[in-house]
Amino acid sequence: MPTSSQIFCRESSLLAFNRRVLAQAEDVNVPLLERLRFVCIVSSNLDEFFEVRMAYLKREGRNNPSTVFDSGRTPAETITQVAAEARDLIQQQYEILNQKVLPELADTGIHFYRRHNWTPQQHEWIENYFNRELLPLLTPIGLDASHPFPRLLNKSLNFVVELDGKDAFGRESSMAIVQAPRILPRVVKLPEELCGGADGFVFLSSILHEYVYKLFRGMKVKSCHQFRLTRDSDLTVEDDEFNNLTNLRTVIQSELHDRDFGVAVRLEVADNCPNEITQFLLARFDLTENELYRVNGPVNLVRLMAVPDMVERPELKFPSVKQNYPTEFRKVDSLLNVIRQKDVLLHHPYQSFEPVVRFIQEAAHDPDVVAIKMTIYRTGTHSELAQALLIAAQAGKLVTVVVELMARFDEANNVKWARRLEEAGAHVVYGVFGYKVHAKMALVIRREEGSLKMYAHLGTGNYHQGTSRIYTDFGLLTAQRDITRDVNNLFMEITGLGQANKLKKLHQSPFTLHKMLLNKIDREIAHAQAGKPAKIIAKMNSLVEPSLIDALYRASAAGVQIDLIVRGMCALRPQVAGLSENIRVRSIIGRLLEHSRVYYFYHDGAEEVYISSADWMGRNCFRRIEVATPIEDMALKKRVIEESLQLALADNVKAWEMHGDGSYTRIHAADGETVVSLQDSLLQKYDC
Incomplete structure (x- = not known):
């Protein structure tokens, strides 16, 4: 340690x-x-x-x-x-x-x-x-x-x-x-x-x-x-x-x-x-x-x-952000028909949060949808998502809502929604005592051609329409069999009793996520020691968990190139001789709050990418229920790498570099260097 x-x-x-x-x-x-x-x-x-x-x-x-x-x-x-x-x-x-x-x-x-x-x-x-x-x-x-x-x-x-x-x-x-x-x-x-x-x-x-x-x-x-x-x-x-x-x-x-x-x-x-x-x-x-x-x-x-x-x-004032509505969902009658064919990645607030709301609203009104399951950590005082869950419950659908009553400073609001959902007939549970349910996931179960088909949403941010306009977050809408089954198993773990299920695609706290991160770091160390290129990039809000910091120090010593994009707290000391020469830490502070958590491992060129609800903190690894979701579709993986990681590492407008003593220096474009702003580039890309 x-x-x-x-x-x-x-x-x-x-x-x-x-x-x-x-x-x-x-x-x-x-x-x-x-x-x-x-x-x-x-x-x-x-x-x-x-x-x-x-x-x-x-x-x-x-x-x-x-x-x-x-x-x-x-x-x-x-x-x-x-x-x-x-x-x-x-x-x-x-x-x-x-x-x-x-x-x-x-x-x-x-x-x-x-x-x-x-x-x-x-x-x-x-x-x-x-x-x-x-x-x-x-x-x-x-x-x-x-x-x-x-x-x-x-x-x-x-x-x-x-x-x-x-x-x-x-x-x-x-x-x-x-x-x-x-x-x-x-x-x-x-x-x-x-x-x-x-x-x-x-x-x-x-x-x-x-x-x-x-x-x-x-x-x-x-x-x-x-x-x-x-x-x-x-x-x-x-x-x-x-x-x-x-x-x-x-x-x-x-x-x-x-x-x-x-x-x-x-x-x-x-x-x-x-x-x-x-x-x-x-x-x-x-x-x-x-x-x-x-x-x-x-x-x-x-x-x-x-x-x-x-x-x-x-x-x-800042110009208002005109959120882009994803092309996949324009002029379609059913989101589920689109999701059944392919995964859809949403990048908020550049892309509208409305498809997530529509996903639940459509399920609430669809006579073939038999069940909806969803977590609520922060959702807002006037939530269309919560209203849709009320409608679904009142229509007789099986609605299960995991409401985190201990979401700091949102407890009163969540108590209110829990009471209303219970009164509407929804199954409301409050997670697992001693573990905050911080995972952002929703599951829709629909009867199709005599069998049950599942659709899921997994995200890095809250189901909160207000913060979705100012927080940067990713969300994945998918019908992948392995992922949706994992999501359903997670809901059963939270609402019921029994041993943890073995998941095929997802990694969860407090059971497998921390171990997965250590294993991925160790694998990059092995690649570096074998003389192969090795690289780790991680974007998060906070990095303070000692064993992960220790693993990153070991990876740096082995020659792994590590770039960390940490908006807030960072207890790791980068660029310290004999300790962390190969680790760079930067922070992006702009008009939008950088909130997405993304983990990247080069893996000898295979490039593994996860989006997650979890920061690298002790509470997220051991005292919360969190989820990390792999992005396997090549086009979507490329988007996450470019939009979240590469642009952040190229930013010379709103980026700050951390030094070994904990101080930060604002990064400025050098003479003749192309000016790059992560947030402005994405606002322009999505015509916001």
């Missing part, structure tokens, strides 16, 4: 990924409102980073303080390191927002007005807005013996107010808390006539700062300071919380309420908040100085994500 010096800290790698995302906000070639959106994406990513990764480190530090991670650090040492890195990233984020993005937006006529810049007319409108829309909803809590510190929701916007004087009951309270209800917009757009015809916005925090005195009649407001608390939001269900007769959905529903009130892990305050106030808040939430983050601006930039949609300035 790799030593600690050979494994890069996964939390540091995740923060490095967010630095690459933030770089998009500085890129003058990115439309200006999209640059603002990238600033917000970093905040959203950091929220999850603190809710999950930092929360995990804090739990480990509390429960297992002597634990040593693969990186060689204890939980406390890791927290100290990544907190400093996160603080530096956040400072850079606000500098880009305040010194570049907001001034450039102002130059184009999009203004964010600070209180000291409001005109008398704006003052009047904003005060009326406060009186009408905010004042009735605000409930100040004065802190005294009969008013304890309120229980604050995770990531809610709050204000601590210093007061002087007595209230109507003669009480003297020097401090109060004002919570901003989540229903309130964090950015308010002003009427154009108050902004000289331009687009003008004010922050909710500015409005509350200006008029908070109205909540404390007869008392003097000495100061008002915004703050935001981030809590541990990882949802866990222990064995002792239920028995074999307990419905997991019921347990999850009861746990969801507590998520908003988990252990505090981060306190955000404005940088002008006095030390005595921050110390008071830190003490209330049992936090340390190391968990305090001062910011130069609003404490929640995620809510600025709404601004681009509030501005009609198409020249400041």
